[in-house]
Amino acid sequence: MEKKSSSNNDIDSIQIYKPVQFGEDITPPKYRNQEIKEDDIQARIKALEDEGYQKGYAIGYEKGLKDSEKDVAQRLKRFEGIITELEAYKLKKTNELMPLIIELSMEIASKVIHKEVELDRNIVMYIARDAIKKIEENEDNVVIKVNPLDYEVIAANINLLKEQSGLKNISIEPLSTISPGGCYIETQTAEVDSRIEEQIKEIHDAISTATDIEV
Template sequence: MSKIIKAAELKVLISEDSEAVIRPVLEPSEDRAEEAAFDASLREGTILEAKDIIEQAQAKAEDILNAAEAEVEELWERAKKELEELRVQAQSEGYQAGYETGYEEGQKQADAETTRLISFLKQTVETALQDRAAALARLEQDFLKLSLILAEKIVKKAIHEDPAWLRPVIEEAYSRLGAVNECTIRLNPDDYQVIKEEELRLQRTGTELVRFQPDPAVSPGGCIIEADTGTIDAGLEKRLGKLARHLMDVLYHE
């Protein structure tokens, strides 16, 4: 704006306080009055013209500035748009150029990672199954031992509370004998004192000879029947062993 104003000043710019006056060339015959009038008119017109020029220059400068600002803004927006397009294009070209190589490499990495994960999962599952099987085996063994301990305690408690509890055991074992002429029933000494021959109701036919004999080797609650045809072991340990085998069949075969 200041350059434009100075260009206008090159034509004429005279303030009312200025002592300088531009005078036209006058004929010597013109008088002083006319010169004075002309000088005043010229001064006034020059001042008005100078103000006009200044205002026009200022308006033009304002327009130029506004136009320049608008153009700069437009250029800036266009430049940003072009830069974005170039960036996208470069990215796209780079992606397309490296797509096949990148895809193949990525696929290899994905396959390797998948294989590793599958192997890890298989190993984890196998280890978990082995641990589970081992834990179940230990649990089953513990369950079996506990069952036998409980059974033994129950039997001993029943014998202690009611010694006659042994009678059905003897009768059941005796009933499994075949045809015999005689047999010997061995009992624990404590049980022998309780079980009397006359109290036994052996479901037998004929006149077999049955003898009862105390034997410390027989555990309380059990009996061993001997005959000429064979021996039947109905001892407590034997019966508990049979119970253990039955429990094992249930645990491992059902």
């Protein structure tokens, strides 16, 4: 009877295990929480890495922006310095060359005027008419000195000059030292220099005064 009782106890102690399904998590429960904690740690590490990257990127971007702004400011400053130097150089060269430019311009003007005088002999009449306006009407013995080539033109218009000026006693004197186209008027009390060279000189002086450059 005792042996039979022992056999029943052995049967009761046998544990029945259900079959394991493929793909089923067989990790003991006490280790599952540990794996979850490790996953959390990895996720936190990844999050911190991402956060660090973003902060590093932001800091690097800001630093790069500041460096770029500083570089641009320095370049602008150098550029402004170059412009200032160029303006000073331009002004210097202009002051150096202006007398030559004026001189050349006056030479060209002189040649053009003399050429016009050769082509139009009546120019001396216009110049004499303007010059004689500077003589007072009460002047006597007015002498108009002109180049011999212009003598006939003035002589042919002497009455017109008297009528326009109100002067009655006007004489003409040919003088080879006076260039064609110009004239020189003398009275007992006054002189009017209307030679071509003198008029060009007056223009020359006016330009020099206006530009404040000595030529």
